[in-house]
Amino acid sequence: xxxxxxxxxxxxxxxxxxxxxxxxxxxxxxxxxxxxxxxxxxxxxxxxxxxxxxxxxxxxxxxxxxxxxxxxxxxxxxxxxxxxxxxxxxxxxxxxxxxxxxxxxxxxxxxxxxxxxxxxxxxxxxxxxxxxxxxxxxxxxxxxxxxxxxxxxxxxxxxxxxxxxxxxxxxxxxxxxxxxxxxxxxxxxxxxxxxxxxxxxxxxxxxxxxxxxxxxxxxxxxxxxxxxxxxxxxxxxxxxxxxxxxxxxxxxxxxxxxxxxxxxxxxxx
Numbered sequence: 383x384x385x386x387x388x389x390x391x392x393x394x395x396x397x398x399x400x401x402x403x404x405x406x407x408x409x410x411x412x413x414x415x416x417x418x419x420x421x422x423x424x425x426x427x428x429x430x431x432x433x434x435x436x437x438x439x440x441x442x443x444x445x446x447x448x449x450x451x452x453x454x455x456x457x458x459x460x461x462x463x464x465x466x467x468x469x470x471x472x473x474x475x476x477x478x479x480x481x482x483x484x485x486x487x488x489x490x491x492x493x494x495x496x497x498x499x500x501x502x503x504x505x506x507x508x509x510x511x512x513x514x515x516x517x518x519x520x521x522x523x524x525x526x527x528x529x530x531x532x533x534x535x536x537x538x539x540x541x542x543x544x545x546x547x548x549x550x551x552x553x554x555x556x557x558x559x560x561x562x563x564x565x566x567x568x569x570x571x572x573x574x575x576x577x578x579x580x581x582x583x584x585x586x587x588x589x590x591x592x593x594x595x596x597x598x599x600x601x602x603x604x605x606x607x608x609x610x611x612x613x614x615x616x617x618x619x620x621x622x623x624x625x626x627x628x629x630x631x632x633x634x635x636x637x638x639x640x641x642x643x644x645x646x647x648x649x650x651x
Contacts, residue, residue: 420477423633427481429490430630431620434639442487446480451510451539452595455503458537462501467530473537474503474573478601480569481635486511489597491568496558497553497584498574499524501536504601508571509542520546521560523553523574557587565592573601581617589625594641598627603636 428439446452462469474482486494486508494512499505499522512518524534534548549556553574561567570588572581585598592598603618614620618636622629628642 418633420633423477424480427484427632430632430637431484435488435490436490439484439488442484443480445487445514449510450508454539455506455537457498459503462532462536465532467532468528469531470500472500474507474601475634479503479507479515480637481632482599483507483511485597485599485637486569487514489569490515491597493564493567494518494520494569495557495564495567495569495588495591496520496522496571496573497557498522498525498572498601499534499548500573501532502534502538504571504573505535505548506537506539506542507547508537509545512545513542515574520550521564522546523549523551523556523560525552525574526550547586553584557584561588561591564591567591567596568593569597569599571599571601576602576605578620582621585617585621589627589640591600592640596640598629598638598640600636602634604630604634 424443428443431437431442432439438490444646459473462473482504491512495507496505496508505520505522512520527534535543535546538546549560553605567588570584570592572584572588574580574584581600585600589598600618603616605616618638619631621627622636623644624639625640626644627638627640628644629636631637
């Protein structure tokens, strides 16, 4: 029980009182994540990327950890925790951010479409990786925010914003039009509304627009989408086998490679 409650602060308790249903789902997620060791999952991630993309995984990991970007990002995370006004929980965690950076560095996509921005943690990591790759474009769709909250680019350094187009609106309306305008994309990343129907719809919508070597990725794949969904497969692990798409889950990140044979071996635990 102590492990489940570790890190819970007054802000989290207040939110739990206002929304007990969400609090239960968060505890389920914490329990699921607690079954895996982060360092073991990191080794699985770098092994997966090394085999799929023939890259020096340890060099990329060292590059990220020694980067000035990471130092800046950590300062921004500390600033968010001190923010005096209202702000939402849900910023991508340390491992998820690192994994996104390594994935983009290894797969080297030129065009990425993302849904769900919040304060820009995942966006910043993909943009930083694109910059190290030599260029590329990130398109992000976000519902919007309370004007009292931190900005959507809180985590995005100013020198990376020229590679970023932020679209404010509902992904149900904005995503199909954006994908049509972009043509084939190299990566799609979901981190917006985590309901079963919405996540499945986004995956269905993005899949036909991926290039042959494209990546379909999703955050919070271990997060139960509803109380009723606690005891069944979540949207990502249900979608990929149904579409015969090779996929793997590393910690709370789902990665699918539609161009791979569905029978390809999964990442060993």
